[in-house]
Amino acid sequence: VKVRRSERLIDMTQYLLDHPHDLIPLTFFAARYGSAKSSISEDLAIVKKTFKERGTGLLETIPGAAGGVVFTPSITDEEAKEYIESLAERLSEEDRLLPGGYVYLSDMLGQPDLLRKVGRIIAAQYLDKKVDAVMTVATKGVPIAQAVSYYLNAPFVIVRRDSKITEGSTVSVNYVSGSSERIEKMELSKRSLKRGSRVLIVDDFMKGGGTVNGMKSLIEEFEAELVGITVFAESKFKGERAIDDYNSLLFVQDVDTSTKTITVVPGNCFDKE
């Protein structure tokens, strides 16, 4: 039975949003709606135009028999900036300062709407890159990595600071935990990453940068490739950070221990444009 255009457009949009980065042949949609490929092409042109105008993402058409369409989620700079500014404001208002200059984020990092938006914002930073895996360290980085992995349609891998037999054989590295000048160990199951994988590092918070540095050396141990680093928030760090090329969504600019207040502003991710 033939499906009307208005219904096709709604269902096709939903399908594309649910299958980011998948190559979907036109014949799939033609069969799904009992329509000619030419009608499907016209439908997709409408979706492509609307996605572009609304900043939903890119809809690329791959020509040829093995061709089809690929949806790559994105977000406009304006929408991302506006959202991050609202997060900065929220973080500055509430009592979130922890000892050692850390900031309490766990409530925010458990909110589905925040994770959806942050996942989309971070994934959009790597729109033009190929990412085979998203790497983070247990525990607070995990929800962010999962959100980003949805939008990139790439698996996420969890680096751990403790050994578990359920992880099988692992590769481990020692790293200096910047904030505490302590030598720590982190490890990743050997099964997690193939050689040559292109890996994006995400984490919830960066202080001394030791943790991110540890993940960088793990990626080298796996003979994989670092695509980029994005942290949800970073704090000022007096010492020398061993990482210079990273993105942060938020920056804890000022910490006043007497009034227990912090000033949070948007991070460096907008400076790079």
Ligand SMILES: O=P(O)(O)OC[C@H]1C[C@H](OP(=O)(O)OP(=O)(O)O)[C@H](O)[C@@H]1O
């Ligand atoms: O830049 P650094 O000085 O290395 O600090 C950033 C680390 C510390 C903190 O993790 P923890 O709160 O220690 O551990 P978990 O994420 O498991 O809560 C945070 O999630 C980053 O991973």
